[in-house]
Amino acid sequence: MVSTSDAKLVAQSYIESLQVQSLGQHDRKLCFELLECLLERHPNEIASLGETFFYGICQAMDGEKDPHCLMLTFPIVETLVRIYPDPSGSLASFCGDLFELLGSYFPIHFTHLKDEDAEVKRDDLSKALMSAFSSTPLFEPFVIPLLLEKLSSSLPLAKVDSLKYLNHCTAKYGADRMAKHAGAIWISLKDAISNSLEKPAMPFTSEPLYGLGFQENEIATEALMLLQKVTLQNEALFLSLIIQDEGINIVFNSIASHEHYNNISLQGKQWLHAVGRILYIISKTSMASCNSVFESFFPRLMNTLEISVTNSSGDCTLNENSFPSKKFNFGALYLCVELIAACRDLIMRSKDLAPKPDTSQETCRYMLHMFADSLVNAFSSSLATNANEVAHGADIYFKVKGLQILATFPGDFLPISKFLFANILTILMSIILVDFNKILLWKLVLKALVHIGSFVDMYHESEKALGYMGAVVDKTVSLVSRDDFNVPFSLKLEAVSEIGASGRNHMLKIAQGMEEAIVAKLSDYVHGNLKSAEKTIQLLECYCNKILSWINETGGLEEVLLRFVINIWNCIESCKGFSIQVQEEELLDATMMAMKLATGSCSEESQNIIIHKAYSVISSSISIPFKESLDATSSIQLEELRVSEQIDKSSHRDDQIDKFSLRHEWILSLFASVIIAVRPKAQIANVKGILHLFMTTLLKGCVPAAQASGSVINKLGTKSHETANSNDCTLEEAVDMIFRTKLWNLNENGVLRTCGSGNGSKVGLTDLCLGFSSNKLLQVHAIVGLAWIGKGLLLLGHEKVKDVTKILLECLLSEVRIRAMELKQGLLENSYEQHAVMRSAADAFHILMSDSEVCLNRKFHAIARPLYKQRFFSTVMPILQSWIIKSDSSVCRSMLFRASAHLISNAPLIVILSEAKKLMPVLLDGLSLLSEDILDKDKLYSLLLVLSGILTDKNGQVAVIENAHILVNCLTRLIDYPHMMLVRETALQCLLATSELPYARIFPMRTQVLQAICKALDDPKRAVRQEAVRCRRAWASIA
DSSP states (O other), rough: OOHHHHHHHHHHHHHHOGGGSSSSSHHHHHHHHHHHHHHOOOOHHHTTHHHHHHHHHHHHTTTTTOOHHHHHHHHHHHHHHHHHHOOTSSHHHHHHHHHHHHHTTTOOOOSSOGGGGSSHHHHHHHHHHHHHHOOOGGGGGHHHHHHHHEEEEEOOOHHHHHHHHHHHHHHHHOOHHHHHHHHHHHHHHHHHHHHEEEOOOOOOSSSOOTTTHHHHHHHHHHHHHHHHHHOOOOOOOHHHHHHHHHHHHHHTTGGGGGGGGGOOOOOHHHHHHHHHHHHHHHHHHOOOHHHHHHHHHHHHHHHHHOOOOOOOOOOOOOOSSSSSSSSOOOOHHHHHHHHHHHHHHHHHHHHTTTOOOTTOHHHHHHHHHHHHHHHHHHHHHHHTTTTTTTHHHHHHHHHHHHHHHTSSSOOTSSSSOHHHHHHHHHHHHHHHHOOSSHHHHHHHHHHHHHHHHHHHHHHTTTHHHHHIIIIIIIIHHHHHHHHOOOOOOHHHHHHHHHHHHOOHHHHHHHHHHHHHHHHHHHHHHHHTTTTTHHHHHHHHHHHHIIIIIHHHHOOHHHHHHHHHHHHHHHHHHOOSSSSOSOHHHHHHHHHHHHHHHHHTSHHHHHHHHHHHHHHHHHHOOOOOOOGOOTTTOOOOOOOOOOOOOOOOOTTTTTSSSSOOOOHHHHHHHHHHHHHHHHHHTSSSSHHHHHHHHHHHHTTOHHHHHHHHHHHHHHHHHHHHHHTTTTTTTOHHHHHHHHHHHHHHOOOTTSSSTTTSSSSSSSHHHHHHHTOOOOHHHHHHHHHHHHHHHHHHHHHHTTHHHHHHHHHHHHHHHHHHHHHOOOOOOTTTHHHHHHHHHHHHHHHHHHHHSOOOOOOOOGGOOOOTTTHHHHHHHHHHHHHHHHHHHOOOHHHHHHHHHHHHHHHHHSSSSHHHHHHHHHHHHHHHHHHHHHTTTGGGGHHHHHHHHHHHHHTHHHHHHHHHHHGGHHHHHHHHHHOOOOHHHHHHHHHHHHHHHHHTSSSHHGGGGHHHHHHHHHHTOOOOHHHHHHHHHHHHHHHHHHH
């Protein structure tokens, strides 16, 4: 513990004997840390040293340039100010000398940055210096002139810092000290705002849009913030300067010349924008400022616009002849809307204050009350009568914005009559319904209606809310429920989703309307109206992407989701027969996704209701065996599974299969969607019967049934579920049913029936996967089903996934096993069928490893064990690698590479990097093989992305060095891959990364690479050409 006397002696010795700036950086830093410690721990002893200590500190700091040391010296100044609080004491006499040192660092600028300085950022230094500047009001005579001087600098950095420092110091120095600089500050701010606008202007559909849409850089933004602060601090003084400013009055006096937006010069637009932004900022600063601005400028603007005071009756309705041919002066229109917007924003901010201020006697309120009805009529009439004229976007934007702002004033401040409010909504909705071909006008009006809707919903303006519901929401709902409007369907959906998102009550009405439209269109489709399919798909996509998303984000509208799902089931249940002959797969997929998303967003209680409804519909159409009767004599009343002995070689489709009836397919698919989406604790009755049904239907190629089987298995794997449904089916019972129970009979003719319903051999899913039936298409469907069931087990980390993997690997090698059994006749055909089986087994590894969007994901409440991908990859990949080495069959090798590609492309990159050296040969061979078939282009691209990740990692680069030659050869071949632009672009990016490999490895291939890149320079895609230029530059520099 250092005594007070010792501390004083140390300080004296420091001042008298230590030449700080003659020391090295590390020693200087220690000196400043010592000084900081003395000031903080022994302030009284230091204060007693008086002027001598001030002199010593100045000498120690003088000329310091090291960032680490400066991060100590600037706070030392702040501490020094605190221990000398007397404004007339030692600090006052040394303020000039102290600030002379501080001022030399402004603005902070790094001429170079060493590695050891990287931890000290410029912003950190600048903030430390700013705090030192504002540490005492005694610095004001030195700081403010310096900052104003730098504000006129040509360096943008100096301007921005000056504005930030001024903003910070203004509050610290106080209104009295800042008042004498008011004139200079105003002139500097006006110049900064008007001269810091970047072009081109923002489009008038942008959100948010300030002023006339000029892009305001950081200088203008900081200047406007400072203007608001100084106006609030010295209100009367700055208002006087601004209102009497010659430049602003010149703009107002010349506003008559700004009749049309297109006729205003660029400089004129910039000045107009600047004046509008200045008046907006100061008007919303306080009620007194707003009153002064309105009193000075609003009557002049009304005069220019030729808008008169509303008649005394106050009864004002839309009269299209009020302004029959009037074209607003654009400059006055813009400034008028900016002032009204500022007043509204000020009022809305004041509503949140407690107690609420009394605004009944305010000048701005009085003036708006006098002119509001006339303004509404003028804007409305202008939009209505000029609808057929070509107007500039700026003119349209500010008329629509003016109506929007007037409609969203709180009723207690500006009591617009319900008739006038209805007029605003009527004119805006007429544009939505009629002027849809004027895209800018239509988009702006829709945004205005959304803002108005959000206002009436948020602030509980009951009378306005009622009017909005009738005039806007109800008419918007009718857009999708009726076909007697000419509005394009895509715009109808946009209007519906946007209006719905404006408030909870509006969404309830919109969601109900959308739901009714979907059900009606769906009913039309199943009764034979194929044309309704396209609109139904669009309705479902809008419902999923907009309505459901909004409900999920907002919460609290679960009853809407439950009603939607139940009504879809009611629709399907009521349609006893489908009149259509051709299935619209896209419509079924869209309906399934909507069913999954809506069901998945519900609570367990609601999901139980949905499951009960879905089960009742499917059980009334298809007999599902109950657990008590699931034995050798039970049956499912579906068509016999007659499967053709042929697979269409050209399309790889199973067109020869006896299909379900379309109604059965819809019911099964939607029921599967419900099962996929429910939570693990949801109550699913008769799990064994449902699994039996799904496993039977998946053999017909019903992929949703396969996905639902995997979901059931996955969600049975929780203790809570096993406890809740212990009397029904446990996970182990379900697994045993899938892998051990013989569910079907297979007769000599290839007809598969439920076990007990015919003669033949008893078979289970595993038997069918291993080719027990001669029908290869049946085997393919079984493998797909097994893959989805295996995915459910894999996510759980269940040991049975090993059996699934073993079956799939046996299928991969099945060609070797059956080669001796092939007959001379039909060899090509049989080979083709067998290759299809092997391909499906290889692609099963994609199902197992990939992240699915349609099932077994977090969105649909799947149970996923951490690191399941890593464990599976580490287990299976070595097996595939060893078999690739041993295999002498080209077909087997290709399928093994295909399976390996699925594993590699879906594994976490960190796992790939740890095994990169071992995986490179497989990865490169896989790239070569996958590039031969156009159908594999997506897999090829996924594998290239993995290679790109390896090459951009330092550890990965080490792993590829041994295979550099093979790697470059592979990539140069992919540069002109014709089937996918992304493959060519990524191949070039990988080649660019290889240019950083050791010189001795890549230099021999330099000529080969440059020749290959030349072809890419003429690629039809610009992105590829750009990558080729970068790649050529990198390889050409290797010499």
